[in-house]
Amino acid sequence: MLNNETINKIAAGEVIIRPVSVVKELVENAIDAGADQITVIVEAGGKNRITVRDNGCGIAYNEIPLAFKRHATSKLSTIEDLEEIESLGFRGEALSSVAAVAKVQITTRFENEEIGSQALFEGGALIHQRVCAYNRGTEITVKDLFYNTPARRKHLEKDKKEEAILRDQLEKIAISRPEIRFQLSSNGRMVLETPGTGKVIDVVKKLFGSEMADNLITLNYENKPMKLEGFVGNLKTMRTHREDQMFFINGRFVKNNRLSKALDEAFDGYSMKHQHPLGIVFIELPGRMLDVNIHPAKTEIKILNESLVCLLFKQGIRETLRNASLIVELGTAH
Ligand code: ADP
Ligand code: MG
Secondary structure, X not given: OOOHHHHXXXXXXHHOOOHHHHHHHHXXXXXXXXXXXXXXXXXXXXXXXXXEEEOOOOOOHHHHHHHOOOOOOOOOOOHHHHHHOOOOOOOOOHHHHHHHOOEXXXXXXXXXXXXXXXXXXXXXXXXXXXXXXXXXXXXXXXXXXXOOOHHHHHOOOOHHXXXXXXHHHHHHHHHHOOOOEEEEEEOOEEEEEOOOOOOHHHHHHHHHOHHHHOOEEXXXXXXXXXXXXXXXXXXXXXXXXXXXXXXXXXOEEEOOHHHHHHHHHHOEOOEOOOOXXXXXXXXXXXXXXXXXXXXXXXXXXXXXXXXXXHHHHHHHHHHHHHHOOOHHHHHOOO
């Protein structure tokens, strides 16, 4: 029979694949905790150390062991809840999974408590817990990722590559949360910083430069049950790849080829062959049209009735392009 430690390691394997998985889960927890400042510090592409610090609500002393226990904290009480999830986390398996495959130190102070607490977990086990002074918020440091699952550790990319992957992920989260100030420091160097003004365009400017930000067409479209916000690039920013097409459904970054294709098609007649428009598109859909539960890492959201959604999406983009004041410029593509 499998013991608990082994079960946790296996479960961890689905959620925690590489440093970026840790960053994503910890940052999402910080967002769920209501933080408006989130600092990420990594060393060796996150392999040796990942720290995520937030100024959110914190965790009460007594809740810490529970928070690191699998499913003990799942926010779902009934299966219907899945349809109306507001928080990013809902499985209650991120912290337990991280702790199963690394050495994790948490320092936190719950907003309603006078004193903070600190705890250390190794390979899933609570090593010690004590009270300590701490400001409001939470800091979690994950050291020596996969130290007890060497096969996984061996499969990681070079530090630079792991850093690039997690930076890319953090960019997407930062774009979807313009009201939060994000910082990422890697080996002591600040590599990403967003202003926290609440405006997506300010984040885009900071991350990708004003050249890109100055060539965007604003989306503001509603065709029930779908709403579109965000930006698409004008013809000056056409790409030969699709890396600058980002879709967020109800606030979550998603990968979806059919949406990418629909975005490309919306530019038919404006763009040239093999050109891909830039897009940072926020799509709002009712929860009942989505299934966010198909993948533990939650990057794949299944859209129920995807064809209809893609059609509405394409219509929305086309209508926006038609109305854009840049229409003259757009029309001169051929
Ligand atoms: P989930 O997010 O799915 O509930 P996690 O394992 O990611 O599960 O986190 C477990 C619980 O620990 C959360 O539900 C939350 O109550 C608490 N928690 C985790 N990180 C933080 C944080 N940074 N600030 C406050 N509470 C946190
Ligand atoms: Mg979580």
